[in-house]
Amino acid sequence: MSVTSQVGERVDAVRQRARSAVEPVLRAGVDAVRPVRQRQIRYTRDLADRSPVSVSVPYLFLAPFFVLFTTFLAFPILYTVYLSFHNYQGIGSATLLWIDVGPIDFQLTRIANLEYVGLANYQRLLGDGLFHNALANTSFILFVQVPLMIGLALALALALNASWMRFKGVFRTTIALPVSANLVAYATVFLLLLQEFGLVNYVLTGLGLPRVPWLSGGTQILGPLAGVLGDGFWPRLSLVLAVTWRWTGYNMIILLAGLQNVPTQLYEAAEIDGANRWEKFRYVTLPQLRPVLLFVVVTSTIGTFRLFSEPLIVSEGGAPLRATRTLVMYIYNMAFQQFQLGYASAMTVVLVGIVAVLSVVQISIGGDDDA
Amino acid sequence: MREDTRRDAVWKFLGYAFVLLLVVLMMVPIYWIVVASTLPEQAFLAAGTDPRLIPGTHFLSNLEALQSRQGVNFIRSIGNSVLIAVVYTLLSLVLCSMGGFAFAKYDFRAKEPIFYTILATLTLPIQLLVIPLFLMISQMGLTNSYWAIILPWAANPLGIFLMRQNMKQIPDALLESARIDGATEFQLYYRIALPTMKSSLAALAIVLFLFQWNLFLFPLVVLEQGKYTIPVAINQIVGAQRVYYDQIMVAAALSIIPLFLLFIFLQRQFVSGILAGSIKE
Numbered sequence: 001m002s003v004t005s006q007v008g009e010r011v012d013a014v015r016q017r018a019r020s021a022v023e024p025v026l027r028a029g030v031d032a033v034r035p036v037r038q039r040q041i042r043y044t045r046d047l048a049d050r051s052p053v054s055v056s057v058p059y060l061f062l063a064p065f066f067v068l069f070t071t072f073l074a075f076p077i078l079y080t081v082y083l084s085f086h087n088y089q090g091i092g093s094a095t096l097l098w099i100d101v102g103p104i105d106f107q108l109t110r111i112a113n114l115e116y117v118g119l120a121n122y123q124r125l126l127g128d129g130l131f132h133n134a135l136a137n138t139s140f141i142l143f144v145q146v147p148l149m150i151g152l153a154l155a156l157a158l159a160l161n162a163s164w165m166r167f168k169g170v171f172r173t174t175i176a177l178p179v180s181a182n183l184v185a186y187a188t189v190f191l192l193l194l195q196e197f198g199l200v201n202y203v204l205t206g207l208g209l210p211r212v213p214w215l216s217g218g219t220q221i222l223g224p225l226a227g228v229l230g231d232g233f234w235p236r237l238s239l240v241l242a243v244t245w246r247w248t249g250y251n252m253i254i255l256l257a258g259l260q261n262v263p264t265q266l267y268e269a270a271e272i273d274g275a276n277r278w279e280k281f282r283y284v285t286l287p288q289l290r291p292v293l294l295f296v297v298v299t300s301t302i303g304t305f306r307l308f309s310e311p312l313i314v315s316e317g318g319a320p321l322r323a324t325r326t327l328v329m330y331i332y333n334m335a336f337q338q339f340q341l342g343y344a345s346a347m348t349v350v351l352v353g354i355v356a357v358l359s360v361v362q363i364s365i366g367g368d369d370d371a
Numbered sequence: 372m373r374e375d376t377r378r379d380a381v382w383k384f385l386g387y388a389f390v391l392l393l394v395v396l397m398m399v400p401i402y403w404i405v406v407a408s409t410l411p412e413q414a415f416l417a418a419g420t421d422p423r424l425i426p427g428t429h430f431l432s433n434l435e436a437l438q439s440r441q442g443v444n445f446i447r448s449i450g451n452s453v454l455i456a457v458v459y460t461l462l463s464l465v466l467c468s469m470g471g472f473a474f475a476k477y478d479f480r481a482k483e484p485i486f487y488t489i490l491a492t493l494t495l496p497i498q499l500l501v502i503p504l505f506l507m508i509s510q511m512g513l514t515n516s517y518w519a520i521i522l523p524w525a526a527n528p529l530g531i532f533l534m535r536q537n538m539k540q541i542p543d544a545l546l547e548s549a550r551i552d553g554a555t556e557f558q559l560y561y562r563i564a565l566p567t568m569k570s571s572l573a574a575l576a577i578v579l580f581l582f583q584w585n586l587f588l589f590p591l592v593v594l595e596q597g598k599y600t601i602p603v604a605i606n607q608i609v610g611a612q613r614v615y616y617d618q619i620m621v622a623a624a625l626s627i628i629p630l631f632l633l634f635i636f637l638q639r640q641f642v643s644g645i646l647a648g649s650i651k652e
Contacts, residue, residue: 057556061477067526068522073492073526077500111503176634177634179634180634181627182602184609185602189400192416193400195416197417199403257642302496308587331502332501336592348499
């Protein structure tokens with residue numbers, strides 16, 4: 001008992017000593033801090049006096065962009081969703097809100113006269129053969145064109161990245177040149193090149209190959225595959241060729257930049273380990289290039305889903321619609337030729353949903369699970 | 372060892388052959404446009420039996436036929452396209468650089484949510500907003516005006532992303548010392564940020580110009596005769612009852628060649644412009 005009280009006293013004494021040693025320092029510290037603190041308070045007050053400018057500066061810089069962004073991008077996205085539950089009855093003019101105070105005269109009117117139909121538009125999609133057909137055409141282009149183009153672009157980027165390759169700048173420019181071509185102009189040119197008696201078939205027959213019905217379609221030449229590929233195969237392939245021509249160089253440039261960012265030490269290390277060409281590609285290049293490849297795949301997928309001018313022109317030039325009609329073409333047709341804006345909006349929502357799902361899938365497959 | 376060098380030679384040969392083949396394939400349509408625009412129609416339509424690969428002398432008469440065409444004034448549509456693309460590019464550059472400056476150089480409460488909202492719209496096929504945009508434009512009474520095509524895409528998400536990425540490289544100390552010297556915040560943007568960002572602005576300008584130059588679906592919906600841009604004008608010629616290919620080839624050459632020259636000239640900026648958006652983050 002006495003032992004514990006003795007210990008307690010000693011502890012108290014130590015505490016006391018410590019406190020008396022620390023206290024003046026603390027007090028001095030507080031005194032030292034006080035003027036700084038006061039200066040800070042004064043500064044903040046000054047700021048408050050000078051503001052609202054100071055605080056709102058970033059918002060002011062952002063405002064012009066943000067106003068246009070919400071008006072023409074964010075609002076239309078929400079409005080598309082809203083429209084997809086309605087049927088369109090014409091342009092609206094009903095006044096919803098009218099503020100008229102001297103200089104301010106603000107009038108909010110309803111953009112369109114609409115009738116609420118619930119999920120009817122979406123139900124109609126399920127049974128619409130033309131929609132399914134357009135979806136199938138777009139998928140064909142997606143699964144044939146995107147791998148073909150990215151394969152080509154990657155091979156080109158690897159070749160142009162090789163140390164022994166000369167005239168890199170010239171090659172890069174000529175291969176990327178088509179990206180600057182006017183969409184409608186190049187589509188028209190492809191239409192002419194792929195005519196039955198056009199230049200492409202001239203070259204093919206010159207090589208002893210059969211004449212291909214690029215635009216008109218048909219199952220000649222396909223042989224046993226005819227039943228599987230159908231007579232829309234050649235027109236769809238024409239679209240694939242045109243799109244590939246235009247975008248390969250663009251993707252090559254992006255991949256080339258990705259390749260140049262791969263540290264050379266990694267290749268040296270792989271060489272010391274005795275890796276051959278394929279192993280270096282498989283275990284160094286591909287993993288290092290993954291984020292860039294992912295970017296290319298996602299943007300190409302989005303690009304496929306907005307194909308419009310190429311198929312439009314190819315179809316007007318004689319290709320059968322059911323072979324080349326893409327989703328955006330069908331949406332355009334519904335919206336602006338038949339004026340079924342609600343139904344077209346529902347298709348748009350579904351399309352955006354598909355693109356979003358595909359992007360997420362691609363990102364999760366190619367994403368950074370750094371193995 | 373000898374085995375190895377022989378294999379290397381094979382790889383080099385394959386590499387060159389592949390690249391050259393692609394160069395030829397990329398150039399053929401372009402060369403053919405140029406040649407066809409200088410030939411009478413029958414001459415290049417007979418390509419399947421008698422291909423001509425040497426330019427002729429019919430360029431001007433083809434152009435005359437194109438110009439005398441009812442309903443489409445092609446030269447005027449070139450002017451329209453240039454005007455729209457230039458105004459659009461300038462406007463968008465101002466908006467994107469100001470916004471990018473705010474995102475790169477200030478902290479504010481709503482920064483992250485706003486920025487990620489803008490980024491999210493990058494993955495949308497924006498051509499699909501044509502329906503609500505069409506309704507809004509007609510409600511605003513802007514149908515058939517140049518603004519109808521300039522305004523909707525002036526707030527370009529890709530542009531703000533590129534600008535933010537690049538403006539992050541401006542040292543904060545530089546801005547701070549200018550602040551102490553009494554510069555206003557706008558002067559920081561205008562006198563410091565913009566001049567140091569010249570090359571990124573050039574790169575973005577090319578990307579924006581090409582984007583606007585190629586817009587097709589929306590102009591097709593909102594524009595009427597006289598205000599047509601090049602893609603709409605060409606589509607008008609293609610979609611007519613009897614297709615005059617000689618006129619189309621002149622139109623195609625006129626729309627493609629100037630852009631190619633511009634592209635070759637500004638290629639470096641274009642490349643860095645694409646790259647800034649694609650790599651990292």
